[in-house]
Amino acid sequence: MNRLLTFEATICIGLGLLLTGCGRNVTAQENSAASAPPPATVVTGFDVTDIQVDHPEQFPLVAATERMAAPELNVTGVVSPDVSRQVPVPSLATGRVIEIDARLGDEVSKDQLLFKVRSTDVAGAYSDYRQAVKNEELTKVQLNRAQILYDHGAVPKSTLEVAQNGEDNAVVVLETTTEHLRLMGLDPDHPTGIVAVYAPITGTITDQEITNQSGVQALSAPNPFTISDMSYVWIVCDVYENDIAGIHMGDAANIRLNAFPGQVFKGRVGNVGAILDPNIRTAKVRIEVPNAGMIMRLGMFATATFRSQKEEMHTQVPSAAILHLHDRDWVFVPAQGKFHRTEVTSGASLPNQMQEVLTGLRPGQQVVSNAGTLENAIENE
Secondary structure (H helix, E strand, O other), X not given: OHHHHHHHXXXXXXXXXXXHHHHHHHHHHHHHHHHOOOOOOOOOOOOOOXXXXXXXXXXXEEXXXXXXXXXXXXXXXXXXXXXXXXXXXXXXXXEEEEEEOOOOOOEEOOOOEEEXXXXXXXXXXXXHHHHHHHHXXXXXXXXXXXXXXXXXXXXXXXXXXXXXXXXXXXXXHHHHHXXXXXXXXXXXXXXXXXXXXXXXXXXXXXXXXXXXXOEEOEOOOOOOEEEEXXXXXXXXXXXXXXXXXXXXXXXXXXXXXXXXXXXXXXXXXXXXXXEEEOOOOEEEEEEEEEOHHHOOOXXXXXXXXXXXXXXXXXXXXXXXXXXXXXXXXXXXXXXXXXXXXXXXXXXXXXOOOEEEEEEOOOOOOEEEOOHHHHHHHHHHO
């Protein structure tokens, strides 16, 4: 009996301890929940571009000013030859090239020897010439004989007229064959089978289509050489469709070359293309530029700047007032004890460390004079 009571007492004590432990566990969970931070709350209507700092007076302000200037348009282009100053040099006879005296890129003078061709056309031309000479001599003798006979009444006047016509025809044939030889650069009195071709103008050889022993056709493409007068060149630019309306014939343009970054060349618009490239929506604009000193070379990359004849008002601020962030431009504008970060569109860099602002800011508005300093202060807070 006593053992049974002892066992029951032991069970009661164990159950009591178990209940006590459970009660303590619940209390710990409640205490942990009571000490945790409150859940995050999203505050709507807050503008992340509004910046508030403890001492705004540390960031000096400057007022945007106005500047009158003509709008500019910058486009890229390539130095190209002036086709009106290019002269093809064809072969004057069909045959084989036996000598080349100039090369692609050479500067040549007018009447300078370029190449020689051995041609069977020359033999035929000399043959025709010699036949024409003999025929003219014969018809001249016949005309003299007919004149004598007519003067003595031995033949009618019609016989004299026939002889005169034969002589006239022979003279025409002789003149034609002689001119044929001269067009090929040949001397009728010194027969040869070689035709020499000379430069028709002074310039630069910008194309060469022959090599030694190559065959050529008389007065047909491809031309063995092309000579370009490089005293004037073209800058051929691609202008987007939206900008074409601002470019007119005769407009002035400033040309800058990557090869000569410190020099500015002057040119004028000679043509605005009538056809758009359907892929990139651009038109070709041709600028005619004097090439003083022949320093411009074909294929050079160029930048052309067109300036409108009508001036417009533009806003300018110190360059330090503009913050370049994530490929965008910003300024800080004071607003009721805060600074409002405003996006702007920057234009050209101006003298005296000034920057043109195309959109987003008006003359007279105040901005932080050094946007980088304020941005650093914000990031360090």
